[in-house]
Structures are given as C-alpha cells and as structure tokens.
Amino acid sequence: RKEVEQDPGPFNVPEGATVAFNCTYSNSASQSFFWYRQDCRKEPKLLMSVYSSGNEDGRFTAQLNRASQYISLLIRDSKLSDSATYLCVVIPTGGYQLIWGAGTKLIIKP
Amino acid sequence: DAGVIQSPRHEVTEMGQEVTLRCKPISGHDYLFWYRQTMMRGLELLIYFNNNVPIDDSGMPEDRFSAKMPNASFSTLKIQPSEPRDSAVYFCASSLWGEQYFGPGTRLTVT
Numbered sequence: 001r002k003e004v005e006q007d008p009g010p011f012n013v014p015e016g017a018t019v020a021f022n023c024t025y026s027n028s029a030s031q032s033f034f035w036y037r038q039d040c041r042k043e044p045k046l047l048m049s050v051y052s053s054g055n056e057d058g059r060f061t062a063q064l065n066r067a068s069q070y071i072s073l074l075i076r077d078s079k080l081s082d083s084a085t086y087l088c089v090v091i092p093t094g095g096y097q098l099i100w101g102a103g104t105k106l107i108i109k110p
Numbered sequence: 111d112a113g114v115i116q117s118p119r120h121e122v123t124e125m126g127q128e129v130t131l132r133c134k135p136i137s138g139h140d141y142l143f144w145y146r147q148t149m150m151r152g153l154e155l156l157i158y159f160n161n162n163v164p165i166d167d168s169g170m171p172e173d174r175f176s177a178k179m180p181n182a183s184f185s186t187l188k189i190q191p192s193e194p195r196d197s198a199v200y201f202c203a204s205s206l207w208g209e210q211y212f213g214p215g216t217r218l219t220v221t
Contacts, residue, residue: 032208043201043212044153087153091208096141097166098210102152 006101023088032091114213128190133202141205
C-alpha cells in the first residue's frame with residue numbers, strides 16, 4: 001500500500017460545478033498536511049495547508065479526518081483556471097521529508 | 111522577494127556527458143530538497159540538506175548522481191556520466207517551517 005494515495009483522475013468537471021478530492025495516508029502519526037497544485041510543465045505550488053479544524057481560502061476548503069486517515073479538498077464554483085493536477089502531501093511526525101501523493105488531474109470544461 | 115532560482119531551465123546533452131544543475135534557495139530557508147519528476151514515476155525526492163548538511167540521500171538513484179551544498183545560498187546536482195533514462199524535470203525546493211517552495215525546474219534531455 002502506498003503511503004499517500006490519490007485517485008489519479010482525470011476529473012472532468014463543468015465550469016461552475018463543485019468538485020472534491022480525497023487523499024488517504026497510511027501513517028497514523030502524520031503531523032502536517034498540505035495540498036499543492038501543479039500546472040502542466042510547471043513547478044508544484046503550495047495551495048493550502050490543512051489544519052485539524054479544517055480551513056477555507058476563498059473557493060477552496062480543506063478538511064482533515066484523522067480517524068479515517070484522509071484529507072480532502074473541495075473546490076466550489078470551479079473556474080477554467082482551476083484545471084491542474086492537485087497533489088496531496090503528508091509529513092510524518094518527527095520527520096521533515098514530505099510524502100507526496102501521485103496527484104489528481106482536474107479538467108474544468110466550459 | 112525572489113523565489114527559488116534554478117539554472118539552466120533547459121539542458122540537452124549527449125549520453126556520457128556531465129550535467130550540472132544549480133539552485134539558489136530562498137534566503138533564510140534552512141532546508142533544501144532536490145526532486146526528479148517523470149510521467150512514469152511522478153515526483154521523487156533525491157536528496158535533502160539541512161543547514162548545508164546532507165541529511166538523506168537514499169533517493170539518489172546511483173553513484174552517477176551527486177549533490178553538494180557549499181553554502182546556504184547555493185546547491186548543485188551533478189550527473190556524471192549522464193544516460194537517456196536520466197531525462198526528466200529536476201526541481202529544487204527550499205523550506206523553513208514545513209511548506210516547500212519550488213523552483214521552476216530544469217528540463218533535462220539526454221540523447
């Protein structure tokens with residue numbers, strides 16, 4: 001089993017729709033969680049950190065479920081510019097190395 | 111503020127040649143990471159440094175790869191000799207508190 005697993009997609013979603021991704025992790029002692037976004041032929045960029053209480057940044061909401069060991073990302077009112085690959089990242093307790101998911105590809109269609 | 115700077119942005123070389131990739135981390139960041147990304151294998155961590163000291167190089171594929179960080183503002187990743195299977199995008203990232211910030215990458219093609 002991979003340490004961090006994501007549905008690779010692609011998710012094909014009409015503009016304006018709401019889309020949600022989940023990411024599961026195997027190490028129950030993981031301490032920090034992030035979502036990154038990577039556009040085609042570009043570097044990964046930090047989208048948001050994921051806090052235990054959940055957090056929201058505009059149209060984006062991230063949630064952490066420690067009991068079930070998954071994090072989620074919700075995108076509301078999706079825009080064409082949201083098309084990208086979304087990478088889930090986990091840092092184990094006591095470690096500094098980021099454990100990366102393989103990414104979920106999102107395609108927003110007009 | 112300048113982000114992570116990498117050079118060159120593109121490199122095309124012939125098999126057997128030495129390749130040197132360069133990275134300047136964000137000022138004040140004490141962690142530096144080198145990654146490789148391909149379609150087949152995704153994003154792979156090669157090595158990371160803390161305060162210029164290599165901490166974990168278990169991701170370095172083989173002895174042909176070496177990395178150095180002579181000071182807090184500069185790191186190199188060297189491949190000697192290069193092989194076609196080394197073709198990939200190589201990213202450098204730096205960090206202070208956990209979140210990593212990536213450079214634009216070096217797209218390496220070995221023919």
